[in-house]
Amino acid sequence: MGFFDLNVPYNQEEERSLKLIPATPEQTKAKTNRLKIVVKLMELGYSGIAYTRSIKSGTVLSDSDFCTIPLFPLSSLLKITPSLSSNVKFHKQLLGVPETSPFRQYTRLTINVDSLIQCSSLNSSNPVLKTYDLVAARPLNQPTFDHVCKYAEVDIIAMDFSQWVPFRIKYPILQAVIKRGIYFEITYSSLLSDVQARKQMVYNTKK
Known part of the structure; x- marks a missing residue:
């Protein structure tokens, strides 16, 4: 069985560094940190990742939002780092993942949606969305949640249950999402360090 981390944050400062020569120390650090995350996931036997660019609520998509996220030439890492290659092989065997699998x-683009105007842009004809492999929407109120579930052409509906959820999740809505082949994503990273977040997530999940 293969595992994927489909929400590896992509720092916008790193993107800007592509246009600046030489890159600033902060931009270099952002790129290095992202590479460290990817290498660690490779070592643990993950089958893949998605670099996530987030769009703030109220933002209208424009040409500046076209995907320019650079991918790493990871095959070269395996060749020059024997220890990484052996760790990858070991964990793939544990997980039952074929050693030859790349x-x-x-x-990925994640859009924080707080208005129906933003919702209207979540369709397959939007040229910005076409440049990403995955598109996720994070609704922030009841109207946007209902609209995203029923009509938005996205791959993922992202939800943060570690905070108070400002909308009701009704069973008919869940059925509509499942029927359309869209997946829910529940953010769980804060559960590892915040007791109150754990309590809030358990409460929201039971609802």
């Missing part, structure tokens, strides 16, 4: 890299 480590896949995807691009």
Whole structure:
């Protein structure tokens, strides 16, 4: 069985560094940190990741939002780092993943949606969305949640249950999402360090 981390944050400063020569120390650090995350996931036997660019609520998509996320040439890492190659092989065997299966890299856009105007842009004819492998929407209120579930042409509906959820999740809505082949994503990273977040997530999940 293969595992994927489909929400590896992509730092916008790193993107800007592609246009600046030489890159600033902060931009170099952002790129290095992302590479460290990818290498660690490879070592643990993951089958792939998605680099996530997030769009703030209220933002209208424009030409500047076209995907420019650079992928790493990871095959060269395996060749020059024997220890990495052996760790990858070991964990793939534990997970039952074929050793020859490649480590896949995807691009993702996550849009924080707080208005129906933003919702209207979540369709297959939007040229910006076409440049990403995955598109996720994070609804922030009841109207946007209902609209995203029923009509938005996205791959993922992202939800953060570690905070108070400002909308009701009704069973008919869940059925509509499942019927359309869209997946829910529940953010769980804060559960590892915040007791209150754990309590809030358990409460929201039971609802």
